Amino acid sequence: MEEKDLFGSLDLTRSSSEDRLNPLNAVLAFCGLPNMTEPLRYSRAEVAQKTGRNGAPVWIIYKDAVYDVTKYVAEHPGGPELVTDEAGTDSTKVFHEAGHTADAYTILAKYKIGELHEEEKHYDANGKKKKIVAVKPDGQTRSCLNKVTCGLLG
Numbered sequence: 001m002e003e004k005d006l007f008g009s010l011d012l013t014r015s016s017s018e019d020r021l022n023p024l025n026a027v028l029a030f031c032g033l034p035n036m037t038e039p040l041r042y043s044r045a046e047v048a049q050k051t052g053r054n055g056a057p058v059w060i061i062y063k064d065a066v067y068d069v070t071k072y073v074a075e076h077p078g079g080p081e082l083v084t085d086e087a088g089t090d091s092t093k094v095f096h097e098a099g100h101t102a103d104a105y106t107i108l109a110k111y112k113i114g115e116l117h118e119e120e121k122h123y124d125a126n127g128k129k130k131k132i133v134a135v136k137p138d139g140q141t142r143s144c145l146n147k148v149t150c151g152l153l154g
């Protein structure tokens with residue numbers, strides 16, 4: 001019987017350079033399984049549908065990561081409503097301001113299911129909040145000095 005050449009028969013055109021360097025990903029790709037070292041990505045709109053209502057699960061966002069806390073809701077020491085009220089939302093501020101101990105953060109980490117798409121993230125790779133730059137429509141981007149000069153010149 002002809003023996004399969006695991007790495008030789010891989011379609012390397014479909015994998016990234018990182019995949020090719022990581023033997024685990026090469027094996028997963030060979031078996032037609034998803035890349036396990038990359039987090040699953042979700043959009044904010046997708047998370048917004050996971051409100052816990054009508055049988056939907058309870059998902060929250062905390063610092064750009066997505067958590068499915070459906071199974072934790074009933075156990076929540078502050079009562080289930082505090083969590084379900086936030087279902088489907090970016091709960092970063094609320095979760096932080098609730099004054100949770102390190103225990104709560106450890107528990108939360110166990111429910112992580114993925115991350116937001118890169119372009120929807122609010123934090124950079126160092127965990128710092130990104131600066132949101134407001135883009136003004138054309139014609140409104142003149143600096144103050146420019147505006148004063150234009151004003152003086154009529």
Ligand code: HEM
Pocket residue numbers: 060069072076077078079082083086091094095098099100101102103104107108111
């Ligand atoms: C997102 C909305 C949430 C709000 C507003 C909230 C609020 C609170 C409040 C007010 C308490 C204090 C309860 C008391 O002392 O009687 C508490 C405790 C706690 N919460 Fe939450 N919580 C939220 C989500 C979560 C989630 C998602 C987890 C974990 C997956 C969690 C884990 C805990 C734990 C372990 C405690 C016990 C005290 C501690 O270790 O901080 N909470 N929460």
